[in-house]
Amino acid sequence: MSASPLAGKRVVLGVTGGIAAYKAIEILRRLVDAGAHVVPIMTDAAQHFVGATTLSALASEPVQTKLWNNPTTAIPHTKVGQGADLIIVAPATAKSIAAYRMGYSHDLLQNTLIATRAPVVLCPAMHTEMWEHPSVVDNVATLRKRGVQIVEPEYGRLAGGDTGAGRLADPATILDIAERVVGPADLTGVRVVVSAGGTREPIDAVRVIANRSSGKQGYAVATEAVARGAEVTLVSTVGLPTPAGVQVIAVESAAEMQEAMERAAINHDVIVMAAAVADFRPVHAASGKIKKGDGVPEIVLQQTPDILAGIGARKRNDHVLVGFAAETANLVDNAKEKLERKRLDLIVANDVSASGVGFAHDTNAVTLLRPDAKPVEIDLATKREVARAIINAVVDIRNAR
Numbered sequence: 001m002s003a004s005p006l007a008g009k010r011v012v013l014g015v016t017g018g019i020a021a022y023k024a025i026e027i028l029r030r031l032v033d034a035g036a037h038v039v040p041i042m043t044d045a046a047q048h049f050v051g052a053t054t055l056s057a058l059a060s061e062p063v064q065t066k067l068w069n070n071p072t073t074a075i076p077h078t079k080v081g082q083g084a085d086l087i088i089v090a091p092a093t094a095k096s097i098a099a100y101r102m103g104y105s106h107d108l109l110q111n112t113l114i115a116t117r118a119p120v121v122l123c124p125a126m127h128t129e130m131w132e133h134p135s136v137v138d139n140v141a142t143l144r145k146r147g148v149q150i151v152e153p154e155y156g157r158l159a160g161g162d163t164g165a166g167r168l169a170d171p172a173t174i175l176d177i178a179e180r181v182v183g184p185a186d187l188t189g190v191r192v193v194v195s196a197g198g199t200r201e202p203i204d205a206v207r208v209i210a211n212r213s214s215g216k217q218g219y220a221v222a223t224e225a226v227a228r229g230a231e232v233t234l235v236s237t238v239g240l241p242t243p244a245g246v247q248v249i250a251v252e253s254a255a256e257m258q259e260a261m262e263r264a265a266i267n268h269d270v271i272v273m274a275a276a277v278a279d280f281r282p283v284h285a286a287s288g289k290i291k292k293g294d295g296v297p298e299i300v301l302q303q304t305p306d307i308l309a310g311i312g313a314r315k316r317n318d319h320v321l322v323g324f325a326a327e328t329a330n331l332v333d334n335a336k337e338k339l340e341r342k343r344l345d346l347i348v349a350n351d352v353s354a355s356g357v358g359f360a361h362d363t364n365a366v367t368l369l370r371p372d373a374k375p376v377e378i379d380l381a382t383k384r385e386v387a388r389a390i391i392n393a394v395v396d397i398r399n400a401r
């Protein structure tokens with residue numbers, strides 16, 4: 001299993017006083033799940049919104065709140081920041097952002113922020129009027145220029161029933177960005193295109209031939225590639241949340257996916273075909289709705305072009321071409337045959353009949369096959385962990401050239 005780059009890292013999670021402080025609990029839990037050693041710091045205001053006991057119970061050590069008479073160390077203003085590998089402030093209020101910009105070290109969190117050499121991920125959350133105020137805009141721009149990673153707030157429902165920009169970014173996005181900040185940037189400048197989801201082939205104006213692919217594995221590969229510094233395009237048939245920093249091209253049918261992937265192959269270095277492309281489509285799609293009264297229709301199918309094999313046939317020497325093999329029997333032999341026939345550098349074989357594996361699940365178990373290397377088995381792991389193993393193999397293939 002490939003561990004998160006956060007595993008074993010000492011992460012300070014600063015929580016300031018906004019309503020979104022309750023979401024810090026979810027961020028904390030995800031950091032601990034990723035294997036990080038989490039040291040939470042709460043400001044006085046944050047404790048009006050969530051209890052220190054809750055965070056202490058979930059964290060790797062008790063919450064730190066005190067600049068004076070701190071029970072853990074005599075010099076908390078520098079100790080916590082010096083020992084950190086990463087600091088995340090979520091939520092970051094307008095006041096805490098202003099203080100950080102000025103180096104106004106009035107509490108433990110602000111002292112920690114200016115005493116650290118670790119990267120800082122700042123996740124603002126506030127009302128739209130405050131987020132758009134020139135002082136906040138200016139403070140955020142200055143911090144960004146200094147190298148602070150700003151996780152932009154989202155548009156959505158805010159405290160008091162208002163709606164607008166300012167809602168704390170999704171915890172999953174914050175984790176992705178944290179991993180990106182501490183993880184290896186071994187795909188910097190590399191262009192990666194990933195296809196994801198099952199195609200839908202029209203029968204008539206309302207009906208399609210579809211398949212069970214959720215697109216989750218393709219999205220995980222895109223998320224991992226962008227975390228490693230790649231420029232990523234996702235050619236997708238599904239409406240999953242767009243991973244931060246990824247450009248999405250929405251398609252539906254095999255024909256649309258073929259056009260998008262063939263065009264992308266021209267200016268991308270790594271091509272990952274994770275989509276479940278329909279192998280057959282109706283020869284004619286009725287323009288209107290086929291009515292029951294007209295009897296049971298006979299739908300004549302034709303084979304779709306094999307997109308991956310087509311790209312493989314025209315593959316450049318510097319391309320890395322990755323395919324998937326969804327199998328229900330003879331996993332390795334069938335996958336090997338596809339690896340050779342489609343001229344792939346890597347094939348990700350999964351037995352879609354096994355439990356907890358493949359379509360719609362959040363977990364997967366795969367075998368990675370390369371033309372000249374021993375098969376690598378990845379036992380049941382999250383799709384993100386599988387994605388990490390796939391990207392590790394891609395980096396390996398590029399480095400070996």
Ligand code: CTP
Pocket residue numbers: 254273274275276277278279304305306307308309322323324325326327338
């Ligand atoms: N693929 C493709 N175009 C198709 C069918 C498949 O690009 N028309 C790609 C898939 O995205 C995947 C790989 O080829 O990366 C293997 O797909 P899979 O469905 O496992 O195999 P097929 O080649 O379709 O063969 P079969 O269905 O007979 O197993």
